[in-house]
Amino acid sequence: MRWLRYEADGREHYGIIEGNEVVDVTGDPFAGYEMTRIKRKLNNVKFLVPVVPKTFYAAGLNYAEHVTEMAKKRGEEPQLPPNADIGYRANNALIAHGENIVIPKDAGELVQYEAELVAVIGTKCKHLSERDALSAVLGWTIGNDMSERTWQRNDRTLWRAKNTDTFKPMGPWIETDFDLDKAETIVRVNDEVTDRFHTNNMLHGVAKFISRMSQYLTLYPGDVVWMGTEGAPRNLKHGDMCEIEITGIGILRNPVVRAGA
Amino acid sequence: MRWLRYEADGREHYGIIEGNEVVDVTGDPFAGYEMTRIKRKLNNVKFLVPVVPKTFYAAGLNYAEHVTEMAKKRGEEPQLPPNADIGYRANNALIAHGENIVIPKDAGELVQYEAELVAVIGTKCKHLSERDALSAVLGWTIGNDMSERTWQRNDRTLWRAKNTDTFKPMGPWIETDFDLDKAETIVRVNDEVTDRFHTNNMLHGVAKFISRMSQYLTLYPGDVVWMGTEGAPRNLKHGDMCEIEITGIGILRNPVVRAGA
Numbered sequence: 001m002r003w004l005r006y007e008a009d010g011r012e013h014y015g016i017i018e019g020n021e022v023v024d025v026t027g028d029p030f031a032g033y034e035m036t037r038i039k040r041k042l043n044n045v046k047f048l049v050p051v052v053p054k055t056f057y058a059a060g061l062n063y064a065e066h067v068t069e070m071a072k073k074r075g076e077e078p079q080l081p082p083n084a085d086i087g088y089r090a091n092n093a094l095i096a097h098g099e100n101i102v103i104p105k106d107a108g109e110l111v112q113y114e115a116e117l118v119a120v121i122g123t124k125c126k127h128l129s130e131r132d133a134l135s136a137v138l139g140w141t142i143g144n145d146m147s148e149r150t151w152q153r154n155d156r157t158l159w160r161a162k163n164t165d166t167f168k169p170m171g172p173w174i175e176t177d178f179d180l181d182k183a184e185t186i187v188r189v190n191d192e193v194t195d196r197f198h199t200n201n202m203l204h205g206v207a208k209f210i211s212r213m214s215q216y217l218t219l220y221p222g223d224v225v226w227m228g229t230e231g232a233p234r235n236l237k238h239g240d241m242c243e244i245e246i247t248g249i250g251i252l253r254n255p256v257v258r259a260g261a
Numbered sequence: 262m263r264w265l266r267y268e269a270d271g272r273e274h275y276g277i278i279e280g281n282e283v284v285d286v287t288g289d290p291f292a293g294y295e296m297t298r299i300k301r302k303l304n305n306v307k308f309l310v311p312v313v314p315k316t317f318y319a320a321g322l323n324y325a326e327h328v329t330e331m332a333k334k335r336g337e338e339p340q341l342p343p344n345a346d347i348g349y350r351a352n353n354a355l356i357a358h359g360e361n362i363v364i365p366k367d368a369g370e371l372v373q374y375e376a377e378l379v380a381v382i383g384t385k386c387k388h389l390s391e392r393d394a395l396s397a398v399l400g401w402t403i404g405n406d407m408s409e410r411t412w413q414r415n416d417r418t419l420w421r422a423k424n425t426d427t428f429k430p431m432g433p434w435i436e437t438d439f440d441l442d443k444a445e446t447i448v449r450v451n452d453e454v455t456d457r458f459h460t461n462n463m464l465h466g467v468a469k470f471i472s473r474m475s476q477y478l479t480l481y482p483g484d485v486v487w488m489g490t491e492g493a494p495r496n497l498k499h500g501d502m503c504e505i506e507i508t509g510i511g512i513l514r515n516p517v518v519r520a521g522a
Contacts, residue, residue, distance in 0.1 A: 052315070055351045060418070085417040088349045090316045092478045104477060126426075156346040157321070160477040165387075216365060216421040217353045 002250075003029045003139065003174040006045040017042070017173060029138060029174065030122060030221035047097045050141050050174045051120060051222045056094075058116075058145065059209055060087045062202050062228025069232035074153065084204035084212045089145070089226065090163040095254070097171035101146055101242065103258040104164060110149035111236055114229035115187045115244040117199050118143045119206050120174050121223040126214050133210040136219060139176035142244050142252040143226045144169040146236075170224070175249045180206070188243040189234065197230040199246055263511075264290045264400065264435040267306040278303070278434060290399060290435065291383060291482035308358045311402050311435045312381060312483045317355075319377075319406065320470060321348045323463050323489025330493035335414065345465035345473045350406070350487065351424040356515070358432035362407055362503065364519040365425060371410035372497055375490035376448045376505040378460050379404045380467050381435050382484040387475050394471040397480060400437035403505050403513040404487045405430040407497075431485070436510045441467070449504040450495065458491040460507055 002017035014029060015022035020042050027033035030051075061067050061081050071078035095101070103111050122138025145162065146169070152161035162168075183199035206227060213219065236242055238258040245251045263278035275290060276283035281303050288294035291312075322328050322342050332339035356362070364372050383399025406423065407430070413422035423429075444460035467488060474480065497503055499519040506512045 054313070055353050081417050083417070086420045087418040088351060088420075090349060090478070092316050092481065156342050156344070157348040159347045159349075159474070164477045165479050213420070216425045217351070218426050220353065 001139075001176045003050065003176070004042075004045075004172070005048040005050050007048055008040055008045045012048060015040075047172055049094045049096045049170045051224065052091055052094065053222050053224045054220045055223050056089045056091055057213070057223065058087050058089045058226040059084070059202075059204070059228040062204060063197070063230035064203060066228070066230050066232070067203075073232070080203060084209045086209060086213050086225070089168055090159075093163045093165055093168035095166045095169050097169070097252050097254070099169070099254060100166065101144075101169060101236070101254050101256045102166045103236075103238070103256065105259045107148045107164075107258075108150040109235055109237075112147050112149065112233040113187060113189075113236060113242050113244070114145035114147060114233055115185050115195060115246075116143040116145050116229050117180075117183070117185070117206075117227045117246060118170060119210070119225045119227065121219045121225070122221055124218065124220055126218045128211050128214040130207045130211040133207040133214070136210060136214070137206070138221070139174040140178045140180075140246075140249055141171060141174050141224075142246050142249055143224075144242065144244055144252060144254065145226060145229065169252055169254045171252050172250050178248050182248065184247045185230070186245040186247070187233070188245070189236065190241055194234050195231050201230060202227060262400075262437045264311065264437070265303075265306075265433075266309040266311050268309055269301055269306045273309060276301075308433055310355045310357045310431045312485065313352055313355065314483050314485045315481045316484050317350045317352055318474070318484065319348050319350045319487040320345070320465070320489040323465060324458070324491035325464060327489070327491050327493070328464075334493070341464060345470045347470060347474050347486070350429055351420075354424045354426055354429035356427050356430050358430070358513050358515070360430070360515060361427065362405075362430060362497070362515050362517045363427045364497075364499070364517065366520045368409045368425075368519075369411040370496055370498075373408050373410065373494040374448060374450075374497060374503050374505070375406035375408060375494055376446050376456060376507075377404040377406050377490050378441075378444075378446070378467075378488040378507060379431060380471070380486045380488065382480045382486070383482055385479065385481055387479045389472050389475040391468045391472040394468040394475070397471060397475075398467070399482070400435035401439045401441075401507075401510055402432060402435050402485075403507050403510055404485075405503065405505055405513060405515065406487060406490065430513055430515045432513050433511050439509050443509065445508045446491070447506040447508070448494070449506070450497065451502055455495050456492050462491060463488060
């Protein structure tokens with residue numbers, strides 16, 4: 001099942017995708033819903049981020065080649081994270097499928113995508129075992145953890161390197177039926193494939209992260225957990241189109257512009 | 262004016278404090294409100310956190326003596342942060358005035374309060390000058406940035422060191438009339454004064470932080486910015502009562518318990 005959050009007739013809705021249409025529901029996928037008879041063409045609605053989380057979690061470094069490649073670029077020894085220590089991103093930076101990624105005027109040239117699987121939490125929960133952890137997940141979507149590397153290296157925190165407005169595209173929808181073991185993540189910039197990796201090739205898996213987080217943190221419906229990226233992403237510049245596909249979920253596509261360009 | 266968020270008759274309200282009573286309003290302090298005739302004794306309502314922010318910002322290191330003292334404890338050279346680089350905390354950890362701070366079973370002994378001024382954003386804004394920055398602030402409250410120092414030193418992120426459930430007491434209310442230059446922050450543990458400092462003795466002031474943040478980030482009504490703490494906070498243990506006063510705002514009081522004790 002595919003859950004779309006969208007704007008139509010001047011207000012926000014949740015709906016379920018059927019082919020090229022979305023069927024409006026009352027309520028939402030978290031608290032409960034009922035189908036209506038209102039159907040709209042996907043082309044006629046404005047996509048919104050699938051959810052605005054209460055807390056926005058991100059694994060950060062979670063694929064071996066990414067850790068190694070990024071360390072190499074900084075001239076450092078790579079250190080694989082020994083534990084599933086979760087990090088954070090900020091809601092101000094979220095944008096939907098189709099919206100512009102806006103690079104600030106004063107950003108450097110090293111502005112890069114990071115293609116990430118996103119787990120969307122469906123139930124309030126705490127103290128989950130690894131075996132039960134995935135039962136807390138309502139479904140899956142795609143995130144682009146846009147990063148300005150000069151700021152990432154020199155600022156004391158990741159605030160503008162990772163959380164500048166528009167730097168967190170998420171969508172296009174939430175897919176509830178998803179085979180993580182079969183999934184591939186594919187990045188295309190201007191239709192050229194620039195990255196391709198097995199989505200589940202993580203250092204610490206989704207169940208391990210959620211279980212460990214839930215020993216200390218209550219997870220809430222709508223929280224999102226971004227799972228990190230693989231490889232060495234490339235730079236994006238004004239005029240590029242960045243597309244992240246995770247097979248079995250869909251495609252998250254965002255144009256890139258530079259402010260004042 | 263003092264804005265209280267509270268629970269009564271099984272639902273959440275905003276109200277305005279008048280003496281020992283709170284006058285219920287329709288709406289809220291951010292989107293607009295109207296007074297009602299319903300008054301309740303403060304003793305008869307359950308205090309809630311003054312707001313659940315869209316994004317929860319925290320300055321972290323922002324007072325010279327705190328930076329120096331914490332570095333000394335780690336046997337490191339103190340490094341004052343050169344820029345107003347903002348950090349983040351997590352909504353799951355928020356609790357209200359009067360609620361228990363629960364130290365997890367497996368936490369160490371170095372579990373410490375941090376007394377912080379909190380600016381509550383009132384208006385959606387971006388690209389504010391330092392001169393205009395404080396116009397975005399609706400009012401002020403108090404935060405206790407509870408920290409487990411062993412986890413803070415050894416984990417890759419601050420997730421459980423700072424964001425364990427109950428580790429972010431905030432309240433008791435939002436005060437809109439506040440003279441920051443005159444304010445003192447006073448911490449009492451079991452009625453003994455353990456810290457006292459001039460609240461505005463910051464390395465980077467509130468206006469500087471908000472202005473810098475707003476060059477890259479849209480601030481939203483209800484966002485909170487925690488401004489950091491001074492000095493070398495002490496450990497808290499099961500049975501302690503931790504009280505943070507900021508003169509002109511009020512007192513944030515929370516009992517401390519250890520899980521399973």
